[in-house]
Amino acid sequence: MLLSLIRAIRAFRDYQRNVAELSQLSDRELADIGLDRSDIPRVASGHYNG
Template identity: 50%
Template sequence: MNIARTLRNIRSYRATLNELSSLSQRELADIGISRADIPALARRSVR
């Protein structure tokens, strides 16, 4: 297991989660995302 890659993935997950969480409900609706979808989308960002 590559520790550097794992840390990079964690940072990417958190950055995506924070960025999407900071959007308003209206902004999320405009791009077709519900607040409940955010964790799954953040997980997909590290694949």
């Protein structure tokens, strides 16, 4: 149980870090990699199938 909680916290921190990093990119930079701002949450969570 404790291990599951630790994993969930780590996953959430990774998600937050990924969102923060992707959010710093300009719209042009996102477009260059085939993304737009609405894709950021899915990409950050690993659920993007672009």
